[in-house]
Amino acid sequence: MSFSLFSYQYRRWLVAGTTFLSVGTSIGFVQYAFQAFVIPLEEEFGWSRTQINLSLSLGIASSFIAPVAGRFLDKYGSTKIMSLSLLLVTLGFFMRGSMNDLWQLYLSSILLYVGIPGATQLPLGKLMGLWFPKIRGRMIGFTMAGNNFSAVVTVPIATFIILASGWRFAFYALGITTLIVLVLVLLFIKDDKNYNFEKKDKNESKKESEKDYELSDAIRTSAFWFLVSGMTLQQFARTTVVIQLVPHFVAKDIGVGLASSMMSAFGIFAVISKLISGWLSDLIPSRFILIIVVIFQMIGIQFVLAERQELMWIGSSLMGLGIGAMGVLGPAITTELFGLKRYSSIFGFINMPIAFPIIIGPIFSGIIFDRYKTYTLAFNLVELLLIISIISFIFVRIKPKKGI
Template sequence: MEMAHKPEQDSTEDISQLRLILHEWRLSWRPGIAGLVAGSIGYSLYAAVSSLFVEPLQAQFGWSRGDIAFVHSFGIVTAFAAPVVGRLTDRKGVKPVLLLGLLATALGYVLLSQMRGSLLYYYAAYFCFSMAGMATTGITVTRILSGAFHRTRGTALAIGRSGLALTGALMPLLLFPVIVQAGTAGGYLLLGGTILLLAVPLVWFWVPSRAADLKAGRISAVAMADQWRVLLNQPRIRVLIAASVLNYVPVVSLLSQMKPLAVSKGLEAATAVGAVSVMGLAAACGALLSGVLVDRFWAPAIAFTLNILPAAGCLFLLGGDVSPLVFYAAVLLIGLGQGAEIDIVAFMIARYFGLRSYATIYGLSTLGIALGVAFGASMIGQAYDLFGDYNFAIMAASASFALAAVLYLAMGRYPETVPD
């Protein structure tokens, strides 16, 4: 008799779960959209479109690709702002930190639009831009989503990440003709204006203040984030940081030179721009796929798979000229890895360590990523100047993805309990 009633009981439980999920989304869709938009058009977007500025800056001011790519090395300094941003977010709340970061990032784009050919000015403006932009990255944005959603946290993070990927796919199509018609200044002003017109109002009106979070019971008035030293003494945190660095650095490095890389492999300029968009679409698919899967399966196994695929994709790009079909297939696989990184790491932080020190841990991860990007994204331009092609950088990227895949598996089983 009990067996006869089991399908009916399962059906009732499924309906109950669905109602809880729908209730969660009815309560949280506003901060969710605000976080999605802010993360999609904030500082992180520039990594997806920066390669469109390389050749125009080279033609406009006579700088080499190594000169232009050198700004990524500033991350060695600006990266240390990430743990501070995380600490402030855990202590003061997301809203004030993110709003200030969005306004300062828009101002950074304005400064970049005023370049007149001085490399020193370019370096100074980009330094300020990257420092301010740290407050608009996943440190703040994923904290909004992780706090607003619980039952479908992975899906919510994936939707947020896919927003950045989709913007990375569509923005080049809008940005490229603007740069052609109005130069790099027009491109920078377009990016800054988008932040002011879309992200700032949504965050202002739809992201709850810390006082509102305390009143609603979403955060504890007494719980404080652990100190950096205490967190870094935990082996799992160190493993997760290392995996995220090895996952993300090759993506940003390749993406920062994607258009000229495509041209160097024999693609036409318009086809090369299309490759940047394909990578963005692939990242959106990777984000959605990983987010849905981590809500149902062991997250490290999903992360392993979505790093092995881009490791293989890089190998397709080795050698001389490649066909557009092969290049696009490789970019598709690399994009899947790009889409998986942010939401999987954010999910793992919440699942393994809870929300009490969430932004602080994410900030430490961002510090590692930024230091890695400072090295990788600057060296890829230098490698091209030295060897005359991108093959050495492509091999290094493939090895980095493969090592990241192995490290994700080392996270082990989920803990029974995590701190609030």
């Protein structure tokens, strides 16, 4: 029996591993590692927290580019869109490493956020559905765990590099790492839109063929709009709370190193959450899991607002359990509802309204902090939005497709 690294059985694990790294170097580096740079940028340039957080609001670019990237992916395949996206992320990090003015921070942010959708969830859901149809949820969980695995290791490493060699060198290091992953994408990711998976296992593909919605069909269902509402409101937990955790802990007189370790706890539990939620989504409807993890987020917010250090650790861990699953459950419930055929286009459209929390969340939290020197009010208001998110997920009913 001959061994071939590029045979179906081995190639799919290369696809999964490379996708894991792509997610980690895009979402993980761009969103989580940035926390380590906030205070150094304040000290270097004298920028306010609001000015720096405005760069995070430029994540709106991800929401607007997602539908375009989704259609591009459905038409041309995964390799092209992932490669182009990672190239943009690489250029964004190199630009940040050489910036001297605030506008350069904003321009680099646009490059980074334009690259994120095509390097992460848009290709991920389709790739895992095609290469691992029987264990799709678990594999989505594994590959999306790259995001939070990156959060575990990147924040402490970035903090160490900044202290040892400066923030510029740290940004260059992130860019070089992303470039290496781009090369792996070119080597191992297969444009599989023409690949006949039914030859490998007809039973595995049967389930996917039973429901394949076009985008125009999907947006005519109530489930689609309840899903959009729930996902959009939940994102305020990420854009207002999670990306401010390290600065929040520091504002409570926690040292930068310890605050970074608390963020690592978030990342560890987010990885666990992704793996568990991916496994569960293969067994029960994802909407039930969505409700549970949003409740975890609400409880976690109360703990991170506590004064006792041990409660902050618990809160960071609970936030990890709640937030981590979202990256898995978004693609999982989209494929459950609407199938794989136009997954990227549909999921890209679902991500468009996320522009609102991306714009409002960081700016709002920055304004609140600059005025009150605390994030408490901002975090508490997010909990009210999470209640509405839970109500929306309750009404995401998975119904059989009719007349399509």
